[in-house]
Amino acid sequence: MLVVEQLTRDILQPVSLELPGGTCIAIRGASGSGKSLLLRAIADLDPTTGRVTLDGQERNALPAHVWRRKVTYVAADSGWWLDKVGMHFEAPDIAAGYLLRLGFHGNVMSWPVSRLSTGEKQRLALLRAMVQGPSVLLLDEPTSALDPETTSKVESLLHEKISAGITIIMVTHDPAQATRMSQQRYRMTDGTLSQETS
Amino acid sequence: MTYIQLSYWDIALAATLLTINAGLSIYYRLGTERRLLLAAARMVVQLTLVGLVLKALFHTVSPWLTLLVALVMVGFAGREAMARQERSFIGFWGYGLGTTSMLIAAGIVTLFALLTQLHADPWYDPRYVIPILGMILGNTMTGISLALDRLLSEADTGRMRIEARLALGHTFREAMQEPVKSAMRAGLIPTVNGMAAAGLVSLPGMMTGQILAGVEPVEAVKYQILIMFLIAGGTALGVFSATRLALLRLTDSRQRLRLDRLKLD
Numbered sequence: 001m002l003v004v005e006q007l008t009r010d011i012l013q014p015v016s017l018e019l020p021g022g023t024c025i026a027i028r029g030a031s032g033s034g035k036s037l038l039l040r041a042i043a044d045l046d047p048t049t050g051r052v053t054l055d056g057q058e059r060n061a062l063p064a065h066v067w068r069r070k071v072t073y074v075a076a077d078s079g080w081w082l083d084k085v086g087m088h089f090e091a092p093d094i095a096a097g098y099l100l101r102l103g104f105h106g107n108v109m110s111w112p113v114s115r116l117s118t119g120e121k122q123r124l125a126l127l128r129a130m131v132q133g134p135s136v137l138l139l140d141e142p143t144s145a146l147d148p149e150t151t152s153k154v155e156s157l158l159h160e161k162i163s164a165g166i167t168i169i170m171v172t173h174d175p176a177q178a179t180r181m182s183q184q185r186y187r188m189t190d191g192t193l194s195q196e197t198s
Numbered sequence: 199m200t201y202i203q204l205s206y207w208d209i210a211l212a213a214t215l216l217t218i219n220a221g222l223s224i225y226y227r228l229g230t231e232r233r234l235l236l237a238a239a240r241m242v243v244q245l246t247l248v249g250l251v252l253k254a255l256f257h258t259v260s261p262w263l264t265l266l267v268a269l270v271m272v273g274f275a276g277r278e279a280m281a282r283q284e285r286s287f288i289g290f291w292g293y294g295l296g297t298t299s300m301l302i303a304a305g306i307v308t309l310f311a312l313l314t315q316l317h318a319d320p321w322y323d324p325r326y327v328i329p330i331l332g333m334i335l336g337n338t339m340t341g342i343s344l345a346l347d348r349l350l351s352e353a354d355t356g357r358m359r360i361e362a363r364l365a366l367g368h369t370f371r372e373a374m375q376e377p378v379k380s381a382m383r384a385g386l387i388p389t390v391n392g393m394a395a396a397g398l399v400s401l402p403g404m405m406t407g408q409i410l411a412g413v414e415p416v417e418a419v420k421y422q423i424l425i426m427f428l429i430a431g432g433t434a435l436g437v438f439s440a441t442r443l444a445l446l447r448l449t450d451s452r453q454r455l456r457l458d459r460l461k462l463d
Contacts, residue, residue: 043365044452044454045361045364045454047450047452047454060452064452065364065367065369065370065453066367068364068365068366068367069367072365072367075361077358078358078362080359080362081362125362128366129365
């Protein structure tokens with residue numbers, strides 16, 4: 001269970017959430033409204049005030065890098081720091097098992113990063129985080145660069161992970177995706193998070 | 199030792215060479231004649247003042263005065279190192295980082311040279327302290343400003359790469375590996391190149407000076423080699439400590455990338 005209490009940073013108004021394992025919430029809202037800031041705040045990538053706990057364990061009691069392994073943020077634009085794709089994966093073999101399901105054919109792991117398209121990078125960045133086995137995934141527009149067919153491949157993999165007990169907070173612009181993926185839908189307006197009534 | 203003393207007329211005669219610069223500037227309308235004149239005047243005034251200060255300093259041989267002059271030199275070098283960086287930290291650390299590292303590096307290496315190789319008597323004799331410190335500072339300053347500039351600009355432009363690693367649970371140290379390597383390389387390469395080219399491409403200034411002053415070339419070369427090693431050591435120490443300090447300031451207790459502590463252009 002991920003519990004967020006009064007999490008605040010400059011433009012972000014206090015946010016409180018309680019998410020049991022195996023749930024997914026979706027957040028929509030205009031660009032610059034603070035959606036990404038919230039995800040970064042939960043991952044502890046920016047200075048914030050407030051409390052965040054995972055399964056009763058206080059965030060600040062854990063070293064920051066340990067926390068981020070459990071509560072992993074996947075940015076909208078992925079970052080790559082080495083030449084080959086596979087070098088970015090902790091366990092390329094495990095990751096390779098998912099490649100076909102994400103629409104890859106061939107040995108992407110040995111490709112140079114420069115050969116990847118935006119959509120390919122997006123899926124691989126998600127996979128890279130997922131195979132590390134986090135308890136919570138904070139996904140910032142995970143399918144923004146994908147066609148409908150590939151999007152549904154990603155969604156089905158995410159559904160599987162949710163069923164397996166992972167908690168997901170997903171930022172999306174697509175209302176249909178929000179409905180497909182999440183039990184609860186939220187809206188971010190000028191830094192204020194509110195639940196959508198459906 | 200014999201050397202040819204210069205008269206003021208000799209210098210005035212050499213100054214006429216500036217008319218070539220001025221002539222070029224006027225003929226091609228480069229518009230640099232005012233700046234040229236100003237720069238030349240500054241050079242003359244600054245060096246003359248330094249000459250007078252050094253004369254007084256060498257005359258008194260006071261440890262405190264020597265320390266004061268050394269600190270002033272480090273202070274100016276720190277300012278210059280900061281001015282050469284495109285990116286720097288907000289507030290005290292913008293200035294303090296380079297200056298502190300320079301103080302550490304140049305201080306250690308100068309003391310090392312004075313206490314072991316040069317055996318100056320007394321060891322704080324400004325006639326040795328000041329020129330050696332000056333040469334080490336000049337090079338350390340270049341190294342430190344290049345390394346800091348590279349580190350901070352790569353942290354800034356490489357934000358996505360670095361934060362991707364942080365988000366995956368890498369430590370800040372791991373996430374900064376590439377920028378740190380590249381910064382250290384940038385800071386150290388001028389010294390390496392300088393050593394490699396010494397004697398073939400350029401005759402180092404100190405050696406030339408000693409030869410003009412009548413020192414045996416072989417003796418002058420020995421001195422120059424000593425200085426080169428001091429410079430290499432000083433630059434390495436300076437680049438290392440500046441990079442370490444900058445890393446501390448670039449992050450916080452939660453291993454975040456704190457670009458908000460950098461000055462925006």
